Amino acid sequence: MKKILFIAIFLSSIFTFAQVKDAIKGHLHGNFNIDVQQYNEDSLIGANKPPESILMNAYGNFTYTYGNFSGGLRYEAYLNSLKGYDPSYNGQGIPYKYLSYQNKKGLGVTVGNFYEQFGSGFILRSYQQRMLGYDNAFEGVRASYTGIRGVNLKGLIAKQRLFWTTGVGIVRGIDGDFSINDIFKFDTKTQVIMGGSFVSKYQADKNPVLKLPENVGAGAGRISISNGGFMVSSEYAYKSQDPSADNGYIYKNGEALLINATYSQKGLGVYLSAKRVDNMSFRSDRGQAINNLNINYVADISKIHTYTLAAMYPYATQTNGEMGARAEIMYKLKKKSFLGGKYGTELFVSYATAYDIKRTPASDTSAIGVKGYEGYESKFFEIGDELFYSDFSAGLHKKLSKKFKVHLEYLYQEINFDKLRGELDHSGNKVVFANIGIIDFTWKIKSKRTLRFEFQGLFTKQDKQDWAMGLLEYTMAPHWFIAVYDAYNYGNHHSDMRIHYTTVSVGYMKNSTRIQLSYGKSMEGVICVGGVCRVVPATNGLSLSITSSF
Amino acid sequence: MKKIVLLLSAVILFNLSHAQESNLPSVNIKSLNGKVFNTSDIKNDGKPIIIDFWATWCKPCVKELEAIADVYEEWQEETGVKIYAVSIDNSRSMARVAPFVNAKGWEYVVLLDPNSKFKEAMNVVNVPHVFLLDGTGKIIHQHTAYSDGDEDDLLELIKKVAKGEEVSH
Numbered sequence: 210m211k212k213i214l215f216i217a218i219f220l221s222s223i224f225t226f227a228q229v230k231d232a233i234k235g236h237l238h239g240n241f242n243i244d245v246q247q248y249n250e251d252s253l254i255g256a257n258k259p260p261e262s263i264l265m266n267a268y269g270n271f272t273y274t275y276g277n278f279s280g281g282l283r284y285e286a287y288l289n290s291l292k293g294y295d296p297s298y299n300g301q302g303i304p305y306k307y308l309s310y311q312n313k314k315g316l317g318v319t320v321g322n323f324y325e326q327f328g329s330g331f332i333l334r335s336y337q338q339r340m341l342g343y344d345n346a347f348e349g350v351r352a353s354y355t356g357i358r359g360v361n362l363k364g365l366i367a368k369q370r371l372f373w374t375t376g377v378g379i380v381r382g383i384d385g386d387f388s389i390n391d392i393f394k395f396d397t398k399t400q401v402i403m404g405g406s407f408v409s410k411y412q413a414d415k416n417p418v419l420k421l422p423e424n425v426g427a428g429a430g431r432i433s434i435s436n437g438g439f440m441v442s443s444e445y446a447y448k449s450q451d452p453s454a455d456n457g458y459i460y461k462n463g464e465a466l467l468i469n470a471t472y473s474q475k476g477l478g479v480y481l482s483a484k485r486v487d488n489m490s491f492r493s494d495r496g497q498a499i500n501n502l503n504i505n506y507v508a509d510i511s512k513i514h515t516y517t518l519a520a521m522y523p524y525a526t527q528t529n530g531e532m533g534a535r536a537e538i539m540y541k542l543k544k545k546s547f548l549g550g551k552y553g554t555e556l557f558v559s560y561a562t563a564y565d566i567k568r569t570p571a572s573d574t575s576a577i578g579v580k581g582y583e584g585y586e587s588k589f590f591e592i593g594d595e596l597f598y599s600d601f602s603a604g605l606h607k608k609l610s611k612k613f614k615v616h617l618e619y620l621y622q623e624i625n626f627d628k629l630r631g632e633l634d635h636s637g638n639k640v641v642f643a644n645i646g647i648i649d650f651t652w653k654i655k656s657k658r659t660l661r662f663e664f665q666g667l668f669t670k671q672d673k674q675d676w677a678m679g680l681l682e683y684t685m686a687p688h689w690f691i692a693v694y695d696a697y698n699y700g701n702h703h704s705d706m707r708i709h710y711t712t713v714s715v716g717y718m719k720n721s722t723r724i725q726l727s728y729g730k731s732m733e734g735v736i737c738v739g740g741v742c743r744v745v746p747a748t749n750g751l752s753l754s755i756t757s758s759f
Numbered sequence: 760m761k762k763i764v765l766l767l768s769a770v771i772l773f774n775l776s777h778a779q780e781s782n783l784p785s786v787n788i789k790s791l792n793g794k795v796f797n798t799s800d801i802k803n804d805g806k807p808i809i810i811d812f813w814a815t816w817c818k819p820c821v822k823e824l825e826a827i828a829d830v831y832e833e834w835q836e837e838t839g840v841k842i843y844a845v846s847i848d849n850s851r852s853m854a855r856v857a858p859f860v861n862a863k864g865w866e867y868v869v870l871l872d873p874n875s876k877f878k879e880a881m882n883v884v885n886v887p888h889v890f891l892l893d894g895t896g897k898i899i900h901q902h903t904a905y906s907d908g909d910e911d912d913l914l915e916l917i918k919k920v921a922k923g924e925e926v927s928h
Contacts, residue, residue: 236782238881238882239882240882240883240884242884270879270882272784272880272882274782274784279784311785324874324875324876324879325874326850326873326874328850329850330849330850330874334850334874336849336874336875353787355787355795355797361787361795386795388794388795391794400792400793400794402792402793402794433792433793435792435793438861440792440793440854440857442793442854469854471854471855471857471858472858473857473858473860473861473862474861475861475864476861476862476864477858477861477862478857478858478859478860478861478862479858480854480855480858480859482854506849506850508849508850508851509851510851513815513816513851513852514816515816515817515818537855537858539858539859539862539863540862541862541863541864555862555863651907653907653908656908656911657906657907657908657911658908659906659907659908684906684907685906686906686907686908686909686912687906687908687909687912690906716904718902718903718904718906720900720901720902720903721888721901721902721903722903723885723903723904756884756885756903757884758882758883758884758888758901758903759882
């Protein structure tokens with residue numbers, strides 16, 4: 210009997226092994242991304258030819274999964290880094306590598322490099338954005354547990370990537386996410402989710418003059434309530450004294466508050482947002498600047514524009530202090546209605562603005578922002594006098610017929626050059642006022658042959674004054690496209706700076722591979738992705754970009 | 760000896776019965792109402808699945824989802840396909856996704872990947888990026904970028920997958 214039982218168990222295990230073996234075989238996936246640029250000298254637009262003439266950024270990612278285990282690495286090469294990227298990247302290596310275990314019971318452990326975000330990122334967010342050369346990846350240990358119904362817990366201890374090394378500071382953080390309805394089994398239409406996190410960083414104090422806090426703590430709490438089409442979410446964060454190069458080494462706490470409210474139903478979307486940020490720069494090395502070693506990410510309140518001239522004057526969060534608000538309404542006029550026409554019409558209107566916070570001296574004896582003192586006091590609901598940014602846009606999006614589609618948009622922007630860039634324009638103006646108009650017209654000539662036109666105009670008396678831009682793009686689906694665009698600074702006050710920035714691009718796409726070749730001039734500017742910006746120098750030359758996933 | 764074999768068998772049985780079925784990575788992202796959603800729960804009762812990575816600020820992504828929205832009902836009737844539209848909007852524009860999607864009247868399952876965790880795990884470089892999976896969760900086809908008319912080719916592939924035919928590249 211025993212023998213039979215033994216054989217039965219043995220056979221059944223072999224049988225199961227044979228069945229499941231296929232399901233747990235390993236999988237290798239990855240991607241490549243190569244950008245090569247050749248540079249010509251063009252002194253008129255301020256484009257310099259680097260001594261190497263040709264520069265390249267290249268990345269290769271590999272991930273291998275086997276059942277509950279996964280591991281991966283990223284190779285990066287900057288030979289040498291493209292213009293506009295920090296030359297500290299020059300070189301090649303494997304800066305990102307990890308091993309991870311994640312079981313079905315909800316336990317996950319990662320060692321090596323990883324990205325993480327707590328809540329909206331107010332006190333912790335690491336991520337990478339290749340376009341910006343931004344990468345503050347953690348290197349350390351992370352554990353997570355989702356085994357309790359409605360509860361999601363995470364914890365980590367790590368250092369952060371700084372080019373080819375890690376920063377000096379150590380970051381420790383925990384985060385919890387609690388779905389109240391799931392935990393207490395409330396079967397209500399109203400859903401409540403709460404969350405909280407705590408982050409602390411350690412950096413030794415080697416300052417000969419100031420006594421700096423070696424451990425700096427930050428905490429955040431969040432809640433979101435939704436009911437049908439309504440949703441309100443909010444996060445508040447507090448940071449203890451953190452004298453740093455960003456805040457001029459003042460001993461003041463930091464605070465941030467974000468409130469989002471949305472309502473939507475089929476054909477209508479309403480989005481409201483308000484924010485206050487005070488002294489919330491948070492880095493794992495207090496002496497660092499620009500995009501290096503940020504522990505947190507304070508989301509920007511402005512709308513992300515994709516049309517070139519609308520994105521000419523981007524805004525980035527002022528972590529030292531800002532108050533902002535935003536409202537947007539999206540509405541779709543029904544199909545076959547009087548105003549909607551045969552295919553319906555989409556309308557949108559949006560407004561965003563940001564001001565400085567109000568600062569008053571912390572005491573009668575010290576002025577605002579003096580190093581080594583509390584710096585200033587700021588009342589929570591008081592708005593400062595200085596406007597940083599405002600952006601109004603309205604437009605419509607309409608399918609005219611089976612062949613034609615049109616997008617029309619008008620924008621009005623105000624940008625405080627003095628406060629945001631620390632500079633004045635050519636005639637000493639502090640603020641740039643710009644009117645922008647956009648027409649985007651798509652003509653489907655026949656199946657898989659599409660011609661798209663874009664006309665944009667930017668009209669301002671300040672900065673480089675008026676611009677016009679045109680784009681022509683011909684697509685032969687599924688594989689090819691060719692595009693020509695020209696941005697013309699026709700209104701520039703220097704007549705010899707009335708330049709055409711012309712670029713021709715050809716692209717080939719197949720499955721998950723895309724190859725693009727471009728030749729031409731691009732203007733000096735700021736590109737921003739997700740609230741982080743990078744200054745791109747003017748260039749003149751040939752560029753090749755290849756991306757592929759497998 | 761017997762004991763060892765028995766123990767070994769038991770261990771194998773236990774481990775393998777816990778093996779993952781789909782080959783999608785298990786990543787915790789969010790559903791539109793803010794709840795945690797594990798990507799290994801992307802399922803469609805054995806019918807084809809599409810995972811479309813997009814963002815509200817990405818023009819070609821929105822174009823592609825708009826084009827598919829016009830014919831999604833027909834696609835569903837014909838092939839039973841289910842589309843998961845994974846937005847990579849970060850906390851700057853994440854709250855805007857729900858009103859954006861509803862104003863457009865899209866019927867997709869919309870998920871939020873604000874720190875691009877799932878995007879990275881799926882090795883996506885740029886959006887839009889579309890994956891076509893068969894009923895077992897196996898990736899059959901992937902495509903990056905969007906040109907007008909691409910959705911017609913995608914439908915042909917979905918039909919093949921729905922019928923269980925081989926997809927050649």
